[in-house]
Amino acid sequence: MSQAPASMDHLWLPFTANRHFLQQPRVMVQADGMHFTTQAGQQVLDGISSLWCVVAGHNRAPINQAITQQLKTLDYATAFQVGNDRAFEAADRIAALAPGDLNKVLFCSSGSEAADTAIKLALAYHRARGQGHRQVFIGRERGYHGVGLGGMSLGGIPGNRKVFGAAMMSRVDHMRFIHDPVNHAYIHGELPQWSEDPLLELEQRILPLHDPSNVAAIFVEPIAGSAGWYIPPKGYLQRLRQICDKHGILLVFDEVITGFGRMGTPFAANYFDVTPDMLTFAKGVTNGVIPLGGVICRDGIHAALMNTDAPQHAIEFAHGYTYSGHPVACAAAVASMDLLAEENLFQRAADSGVLLGKAVHAAMRGLPGVVGIRTLGLAAAVELAADPTAPGQKAYNIFLDCLAHGVLVRSAGDNLVLAPAYVVSESQIAQMVDTLAASIKRHA
Numbered sequence: 111m112s113q114a115p116a117s118m119d120h121l122w123l124p125f126t127a128n129r130h131f132l133q134q135p136r137v138m139v140q141a142d143g144m145h146f147t148t149q150a151g152q153q154v155l156d157g158i159s160s161l162w163c164v165v166a167g168h169n170r171a172p173i174n175q176a177i178t179q180q181l182k183t184l185d186y187a188t189a190f191q192v193g194n195d196r197a198f199e200a201a202d203r204i205a206a207l208a209p210g211d212l213n214k215v216l217f218c219s220s221g222s223e224a225a226d227t228a229i230k231l232a233l234a235y236h237r238a239r240g241q242g243h244r245q246v247f248i249g250r251e252r253g254y255h256g257v258g259l260g261g262m263s264l265g266g267i268p269g270n271r272k273v274f275g276a277a278m279m280s281r282v283d284h285m286r287f288i289h290d291p292v293n294h295a296y297i298h299g300e301l302p303q304w305s306e307d308p309l310l311e312l313e314q315r316i317l318p319l320h321d322p323s324n325v326a327a328i329f330v331e332p333i334a335g336s337a338g339w340y341i342p343p344k345g346y347l348q349r350l351r352q353i354c355d356k357h358g359i360l361l362v363f364d365e366v367i368t369g370f371g372r373m374g375t376p377f378a379a380n381y382f383d384v385t386p387d388m389l390t391f392a393k394g395v396t397n398g399v400i401p402l403g404g405v406i407c408r409d410g411i412h413a414a415l416m417n418t419d420a421p422q423h424a425i426e427f428a429h430g431y432t433y434s435g436h437p438v439a440c441a442a443a444v445a446s447m448d449l450l451a452e453e454n455l456f457q458r459a460a461d462s463g464v465l466l467g468k469a470v471h472a473a474m475r476g477l478p479g480v481v482g483i484r485t486l487g488l489a490a491a492v493e494l495a496a497d498p499t500a501p502g503q504k505a506y507n508i509f510l511d512c513l514a515h516g517v518l519v520r521s522a523g524d525n526l527v528l529a530p531a532y533v534v535s536e537s538q539i540a541q542m543v544d545t546l547a548a549s550i551k552r553h554a
């Protein structure tokens with residue numbers, strides 16, 4: 111087994127309470143299947159597929175072998191003005207999985223880069239069609255599109271924006287959040303029905319304010335994942351699609367969490383039967399093993415940018431990353447998609463999601479301090495009563511306590527989230543649910 115780090119003096123951890131971490135280090139040194147081993151030798155059940163990434167479980171031999179083989183064959187090739195065979199193959203496979211005419215794939219290495227790429231694509235697309243005035247972007251309160259300057263600007267989680275004012279894109283607005291904490295506190299495997307229309311605000315206030323003809327794109331996560339698995343009302347995404355169509359606005363789904371099977375379908379776009387104009391992905395595409403992200407665009411977006419009088423040697427879209435379509439990442443993606451298909455893992459996610467939903471509602475409804483439970487697909491959020499004097503503190507303490515009891519859960523604000531790998535067993539679901547319920551009771 112690996113040794114504990116000799117020093118913790120130099121690493122600055124991302125999205126982490128670093129000072130507290132050093133008092134109570136949590137260091138993983140090994141992973142296999144559904145479990146980590148910590149530096150202290152403890153076995154920890156990964157209840158969140160390592161932040162929605164490791165969808166087929168850890169240490170999967172076919173993915174590891176594909177990576178090793180690729181390293182020996184073509185370790186890397188520059189991405190600019192030269193292609194590599196694996197990137198073409200991965201793009202073909204992703205396009206085949208994506209719904210409708212979402213057929214053109216631009217690669218990057220993360221969900222944040224994917225969001226910023228989609229923002230730039232929207233601007234370039236409108237300009238190519240003589241509508242360069244379309245520069246307003248609309249996100250949603252409590253949305254998360256990563257930490258790039260564009261994705262942060264469209265995102266709506268207050269803590270992620272608070273100190274970065276000057277870096278924010280200027281022409282951005284946000285739709286209201288999609289959750290009704292009173293009438294839809296408890297959602298069990300189905301979409302909430304709203305008596306009022308949450309998109310009236312978009313139609314009657316936000317779009318007229320900017321004039322729809324100036325709006326480039328609307329970005330949403332089909333299900334708000336990072337904020338704590340908040341589920342859209344029935345018909346919401348369909349109506350958003352209609353509004354975008356009516357005004358020539360691009361609709362972008364951020365599927366960094368929901369892509370590659372979390373809803374039991376390839377993408378949430380399939381689950382909700384709504385095809386966006388662009389779809390961003392990352393995480394599960396390689397089972398989290400190697401960084402890879404990207405944007406899938408409809409044919410028309412690609413065609414608009416290719417339809418140019420510029421000379422043949424001109425670059426049509428001045429954007430890309432050194433690691434766009436990295437052959438090793440793309441080999442991992444192809445192997446992951448093979449594995450998802452061979453083991454029928456989308457269906458398994460759907461089936462495990464039903465079990466998780468039942469278990470979470472049965473164990474946690476009525477526990478002290480629990481004010482909501484939302485389950486859909488293979489994910490569940492348990493919401494605790496907010497304490498204005500210490501926001502998020504109790505959920506963080508419960509996350510630490512669950513880890514001490516051998517289960518990794520995620521705290522997101524006042525929510526505790528479970529989102530295991532699709533290969534999770536019924537007894538592992540029981541273990542994570544029982545551990546979380548016991549911890550919530552201890553913190554009552």
Ligand SMILES: Cc1ncc(COP(=O)(O)O)c(C=O)c1O
Binds near residue numbers: 392403
């Ligand atoms: C919906 C969504 N978009 C974007 C991102 C950012 O992805 P990354 O951390 O790979 O940049 C995340 C990460 O959790 C996410 O959940």
